[in-house]
Amino acid sequence: xxPTSSTFQALxxxxxxxxxxxxxxxxxxxxxxxxxxxxxxxxxxxxxxIQYRTFLTDAAARAHYWARSTLGxxxxxxxxxxxxxxxxxxxxxxxxxxGLITQNVDRLHHKAGSRRVLELHGNLATVRCLTCKYTIPRxxxxxxxxxxxxxxxxxxxxxxxxxxxxxxxxxxxxFRVPDCPRCGxxxxxxxxxxxxxxxRDRVEAARQIVAAAExxxxxxxxxxxxxxxxxxxxxxxxxxxxxxxxxxxxRGDALATLRLEGRTGEVLPRLAAALIGQPVxxxxxxxxx
Numbered sequence: 001x002x003p004t005s006s007t008f009q010a011l012x013x014x015x016x017x018x019x020x021x022x023x024x025x026x027x028x029x030x031x032x033x034x035x036x037x038x039x040x041x042x043x044x045x046x047x048x049x050i051q052y053r054t055f056l057t058d059a060a061a062r063a064h065y066w067a068r069s070t071l072g073x074x075x076x077x078x079x080x081x082x083x084x085x086x087x088x089x090x091x092x093x094x095x096x097x098x099g100l101i102t103q104n105v106d107r108l109h110h111k112a113g114s115r116r117v118l119e120l121h122g123n124l125a126t127v128r129c130l131t132c133k134y135t136i137p138r139x140x141x142x143x144x145x146x147x148x149x150x151x152x153x154x155x156x157x158x159x160x161x162x163x164x165x166x167x168x169x170x171x172x173x174x175f176r177v178p179d180c181p182r183c184g185x186x187x188x189x190x191x192x193x194x195x196x197x198x199x200r201d202r203v204e205a206a207r208q209i210v211a212a213a214e215x216x217x218x219x220x221x222x223x224x225x226x227x228x229x230x231x232x233x234x235x236x237x238x239x240x241x242x243x244x245x246x247x248x249x250x251r252g253d254a255l256a257t258l259r260l261e262g263r264t265g266e267v268l269p270r271l272a273a274a275l276i277g278q279p280v281x282x283x284x285x286x287x288x289x
């Protein structure tokens with residue numbers, strides 16, 4: 001979906017010669033093959049993600065989560081940035097961004113070359129003990145899970161949001177999950193689950209990114225979750241332009257100075273070229289599997 005030339009020019013006008021804070025959501029990663037919770041096709045795959053308290057208190061639910069994640073992780077780990085990710089990295093290199101706040105946990109902004117990235121909800125690349133804070137890379141933990149559950153990857157499952165996969169509960173009843181090797185505690189992906197609070201220091205760091213900016217660009221987020229929507233409220237309170245690029249309506253539309261209907265992978269490269277004043281380099285070819 002492509003915006004009209006007049007709407008796109010309005011987007012450029014609102015952001016030109018301004019320091020920009022960027023807030024990204026799952027819509028930035030759908031074009032990299034990672035499903036989202038609320039975008040196109042959501043109704044077909046409507047599902048309830050695991051809640052934080054359930055993960056803590058229900059060992060069977062925890063095993064079910066890790067069984068699904070074991071199938072979903074390889075596809076997420078192989079995902080490559082799309083032109084929207086690279087465009088934001090080029091805006092940063094050009095000195096136009098105060099920072100990038102992302103609600104995504106896939107690390108695709110880092111793969112694209114962005115450096116000033118605040119991962120509001122953490123990332124799936126690390127697994128952490130909830131008791132002693134021991135950490136292990138997700139890739140190493142994946143091998144640990146596979147060693148405990150030989151043949152598990154032969155299961156067929158559809159990829160779901162956040163490196164998850166859809167599986168019936170009955171299939172995961174005997175899936176084995178290791179405890180922390182240091183203290184025996186519960187190991188959890190280093191992300192903020194539904195029902196869990198974003199750490200205060202992380203929220204404050206994100207607020208500083210918005211405070212230092214002269215405009216807020218929201219890219220690929222419905223803003224349905226308050227953890228991201230709060231920064232639209234912040235920018236609006238500070239009388240800063242809020243521009244939104246997204247497919248479909250968002251919770252922040254009433255506060256937006258401009259809302260542009262479009263795919264971030266199409267709009268952001270054009271925007272970066274217009275703001276920088278030169279064509280944005282083509283993304284590198286995808287890494288071989």
